[in-house]
Amino acid sequence: MEHEFDGAVVVGAGPSGAKTAEKLSENNIKTLVIEEDNSVGNPVQCAGIVSTRTIEESELKKDNYIQNRVRGAKIHSPNGESIEISRPETQAYIIDRSQFDRKLIESAVQSGANLKLGWRAVNWNGKTLEISTPKNNTKTKKIKPKVVVGADGVKSTIRRSINLPRPQKYLSGAQLTITGTEIEKPDFVEIFLGQKTAPGFFAWSIPTDRKTTRIGLCIDPEMAKKPATEYLKNLIKNHPKLKKHKDKELEWNYGAIPIGYPSKLYDKKTLLVGDAAGQVKPTTGGGVYTGMVCGKTAAKTINRYLDGETQLKEYDTNWRKKLGRELKIGMSLHKTLCSLSDKELDKLIKKLDNPKLIKTIENYGDMDYPSKVAIEILKTKPSLIKYFGVFTTKLLGDLL
Known part of the structure; x- marks a missing residue:
């Protein structure tokens, strides 16, 4: 049996989905957020470094999700040459993404959004959304929402269900958090370049405090000869700046980054935001800031659409005005x-x-x-x- 849903369904509770839901709810639009994982913010698939502008865009108070403040970067060339860039004031925050994401979705719920964890979008045909729920995951619940927002990440079920085009490229990443070694400059990140180091992208060392750092990299699978994990292990073993890190391994993280947004991010009752839309900075792989900006833009468009003032294609025009040129040049x-x-x-x-x-x-x-x-x-x-x-x-x- 199909049930009418007089509102919007946001699929995915990451930053872009949470911010979309929050702004929809603030406009008194009935909003359901479904998240296939049993908790928000896990698994972590992010290096956890964001600009100061990102925190402003989140509209969250600075809290214990901020682990460190960074004011500079040291960039290493393949042969060991390096340059150092810095400013006196904070340029970026190192955050606990799990906590950050949870605070964003809490804000959306406080605004009126209904969050359902463990609910997974199975199919969306443009009219009916099929959802599996934890209580009855062998059968699907069918609802007919006014709008569906695909904020469901790299493998977006919503995008694939209605055959919207995919992002141009997917990078593959691996990261290891290590603790125990005294970090020389905890207010600096380090970047490592080179085709032998990280073909098609770069590697990084991001300190979360004076003794703990996240060492990771991304690669372009089309340019690489082995998986990202192998490049990372090799980097830590052989690079003079990193091979001293032989201490306690805390956590491995893995993920994919979509870059190069596709030609169309909407359909009759559908919008895509965040990673599902490839709205990621091709130069850094960061998508939190861009995802929240586009989430807010999506909510404004949906509000006007439900009031009969516009069509959803207005979203594609408006988000591109804000970020399209920058992402295109960045690519x-x-x-x-x-x-x-x-x-x-x-x-x-x-x-x-x-x-x-x-x-x-x-x-x-x-x-x-x-x-x-x-x-x-x-x-x-x-x-x-x-x-x-x-x-x-x-x-x-x-x-x-």
């Missing part, structure tokens, strides 16, 4: 940097190790809008254009 920048050989990366880092360029990066660097600093670097030193080929071509195309 070009990603393709450019990830195509460089280790020798080219060594040369690039060496050329960037220049007081004037370091100052430019410090003045214009922005985790959420990296195209700004890339443009300023090229303005400061035009000869670097050979390292930014695809990015420069795309940027000029957009400007023209």
Whole structure:
């Protein structure tokens, strides 16, 4: 039997889904959030570093989900060259993603959203949503909502059910949390570049306190010769900065990152947000900020749609106005940097190790809008254009 549901169903209780649900509920729209896991925030599939802007966008009070504050980064080239970028004030927060996600969904529930844990979307045909529940997971419950929001991550059932296009590329990641070694600069993250280190992306070391760090990486499976876990083990074993970490292993995390948003993120009664929509920064792999921005945009569109003022395709127009150009240019920048050989990366880092360029990066660097600093670097030193080929071509195309 099918039941009418006079409201919206949000599939997925991560940051993008939680923020969508919160804003829908604030507008007195009946909202059901279903999450297939039995708890929100698990399993963790995130490095846990977010911009200060992300915390502002979350509208959460700064609380114990913040584990550390970062003001700088040290970037290592494949041959060991490095540059250091920093500012006096906090540039990013290291967060406990489980706690952060739970606080976001708690805010949505306090606003009126109904959360159901262990409920899984089985199929959505554009009219009827089939859901399995913990009490009766051999049968499906069928409801007919006004709107469905697919915030159900990389493998989005909602996206696949109605054949919306998939993101352009999926990166594969692995991360290990290690404790016991005194960390030299706990307010700095470290980035490790190189095709032998992490083909198609990069590796990182992110301190959560003075003795605990998250060491991880992402790879492009199409460029890699082995799984992400093997690259990570090799990095920790052989890199002079990391091989000293032979202490207690606390936790392994794994995940995939979708980059390059597809051509269409809506259907007649459907919107996609967050990882399901590929709304992830291609330069860093971060999707919390972008997912929440797009979740809020989705909620505004749904509100107008249910009032008969617009169609859901307005969402695709509005979120692109906010982030589309940046993500598109970011994809070009990603393709450019990830195509460089280790020798080219060594040369690039060496050329960037220049007081004037370091100052430019410090003045214009922005985790959420990296195209700004890339443009300023090229303005400061035009000869670097050979390292930014695809990015420069795309940027000029957009400007023209």
